[in-house]
Amino acid sequence: MTNLHLTQRELDIMSVLWELGEATVNELRDKVDKNLAYTSVSTMVRTLEMKGYVSHRRGEGKTHIYFATIDSEKAGESVLGRVLDKIYGGSPIKLLAHLVDQNRLSEKELARMRDLLKRPTKRR
Amino acid sequence: MTNLHLTQRELDIMSVLWELGEATVNELRDKVDKNLAYTSVSTMVRTLEMKGYVSHRRGEGKTHIYFATIDSEKAGESVLGRVLDKIYGGSPIKLLAHLVDQNRLSEKELARMRDLLKRPTKRR
């Protein structure tokens, strides 16, 4: 519930970890920005670890393999909430309208999404 | 189309302008953060004006009354896109699922939202 804050770069890194499951510093750098110095990425991911958003295990040799300890849902809570609030004046309808406008959605996706809106009671 | 970038604080201010339509520096400060120094808000809104996101007219006396010159849709484009990409792995379905989970939506809202998903072709 506590207000999880991620900076832009931190989000870049978390995003890769969520996508890949786990990654070494080199893998992170490849995905985030190949031009970044190795140590830059290393520093950042260690900072995230200090904040408690990331942890690591020992890989082959001495390399650390990092993985997220918070899930994207957790991050989505605060970020999406903020976007909803600040940009769409708290209206989920407006937000959805945008989402639909900006992405070319297939009929299949649309159907799936309509389905999500079917039951106000718990689904999943 | 150019990639509109707003910092956190800048977004705070734009948000108030979108909500109120227009506002003086004092009104902005009240809404954004009452503890901020007057000059802090003043500087920021003038920066936004320089960037072309805000303009002003003359009010009573010498006070400036500011208003947004870009709409929230414009801002939503880049921000929502980023959220979708970084947090929901590009899946609008996941994003919507979250939106539904986190907000207690009325049946009326749900219906309206389902409606938005009806026609893949232009609506509005």
Add this chain to the structure above:
DNA sequence: TCTTAATTACTAAGTTTTTCGTTTCCGAGC
């Protein structure tokens, strides 16, 4: 054991964002 190559740990510089003190301006009332 010693050397090497690669990785982590540490420290700090560079950059951007946020904040505010000071000065300048301007209208209102004397």
Add this chain to the structure above:
DNA sequence: GCTCGGAAACGAAAAACTTAGTAATTAAGA
């Protein structure tokens, strides 16, 4: 016109974020 008070403009300090250089560490191989 002169002074007062509130607001805008300016300049720059403070804080936060990003990046990377250097040192320490470690595993592997000679």
